[in-house]
Amino acid sequence: xxxxxxxxxxxxxxxxxxxxxxxxxxxxxxxxxxxxxxxxxxxxxxxxxxxxxxxxxxxxxxxxxxxxxxxxxxxxxxxxxxxxxxxxxxxxxxxxxxxxxxxxxxxxxxxxxxxxxxxxxxxxxxxxxxxxxxxxxxxxxxxxxxxxxxxxxxxxxxxxxxxxxxxxxxxxxxxxxxxxxxxxxxxxxxxxxxxxxxxxxxxxxxxxxxxxxxxxxxxxxxxxxxxxxxxxxxxxxxxxxxxxxxxxxxxxxxxxxxxxxxxxxxxxxxxxxxxxxxxxxxxxxxxxxxxxxxxxx
Ligand SMILES: [Zn+2]
Numbered sequence: 001x002x003x004x005x006x007x008x009x010x011x012x013x014x015x016x017x018x019x020x021x022x023x024x025x026x027x028x029x030x031x032x033x034x035x036x037x038x039x040x041x042x043x044x045x046x047x048x049x050x051x052x053x054x055x056x057x058x059x060x061x062x063x064x065x066x067x068x069x070x071x072x073x074x075x076x077x078x079x080x081x082x083x084x085x086x087x088x089x090x091x092x093x094x095x096x097x098x099x100x101x102x103x104x105x106x107x108x109x110x111x112x113x114x115x116x117x118x119x120x121x122x123x124x125x126x127x128x129x130x131x132x133x134x135x136x137x138x139x140x141x142x143x144x145x146x147x148x149x150x151x152x153x154x155x156x157x158x159x160x161x162x163x164x165x166x167x168x169x170x171x172x173x174x175x176x177x178x179x180x181x182x183x184x185x186x187x188x189x190x191x192x193x194x195x196x197x198x199x200x201x202x203x204x205x206x207x208x209x210x211x212x213x214x215x216x217x218x219x220x221x222x223x224x225x226x227x228x229x230x231x232x233x234x235x236x237x238x239x240x241x242x243x244x245x246x247x248x249x250x251x252x253x254x255x256x257x258x259x260x261x262x263x264x265x266x267x268x269x270x271x272x273x274x275x276x277x278x279x280x281x282x283x284x285x286x287x288x289x290x291x292x293x294x295x296x297x
Pocket of ligand 1: 011014
């Protein structure tokens with residue numbers, strides 16, 4: 001089997017932990033390379049820890065809270081991101097773009113194109129670039145930057161640019177975060193139907209522990225288990241496994257004959273399809289280190 005080189009691009013650390021982290025862990029376990037690019041620290045999103053601290057009397061706050069500034073808070077978020085990378089085992093690239101200020105612009109496209117030329121991925125994984133909710137938020141913006149950067153990287157030329165174009169991106173897989181699929185509650189969402197489901201049951205502990213790191217957003221503990229049981233578990237129910245992650249490819253796939261993957265040809269009839277999970281996400285012990293709650297180490 002050829003070793004795959006996978007590049008994942010996420011707008012925020014939370015997307016890094018929540019979107020395709022199970023799939024990343026699975027590919028790493030089978031010996032593929034995964035580089036995760038997290039373009040911002042997500043420091044202007046879901047500031048749950050900060051909100052909690054502000055409500056507390058001064059003496060109960062984090063000892064460094066009085067000196068808190070934007071840089072210290074970004075460092076707190078950076079540590080979370082690095083812990084997620086360590087749990088999953090991915091190569092981490094941080095671009096330090098300003099959170100909530102991610103626009104489709106030339107500099108960002110060129111920075112991303114440069115990374116594609118360096119990483120030379122076979123597969124790119126990122127969020128859906130389609131802004132169905134017309135929110136223009138960081139997720140579709142980041143995905144649009146990635147899609148454009150793939151085009152730029154492909155069409156570089158040694159004579160004009162001093163670098164060969166990279167034409168090796170063979171497949172893009174768009175992630176779906178749980179609000180865009182069929183029955184999504186946005187009036188602008190026509191209903192996305194994922195076309196690939198990855199069974200993440202065997203790595204669900206890693207995914208729960210990745211989410212456990214997001215103390216700044218209050219995602220640790222019960223919240224992480226709730227996300228996995230209700231969202232990844234629902235995806236698993238659709239896909240026929242305990243837990244799953246959904247993807248959508250931008251175009252139809254051509255086969256030489258009818259595709260029959262091992263999960264289909266190896267299907268054994270059972271009177272009731274039980275998940276078969278070695279453990280339930282809700283029972284996974286905490287993966288949040290005590291120091292995760294501290295603003296500074
Ligand atoms: Zn996000």
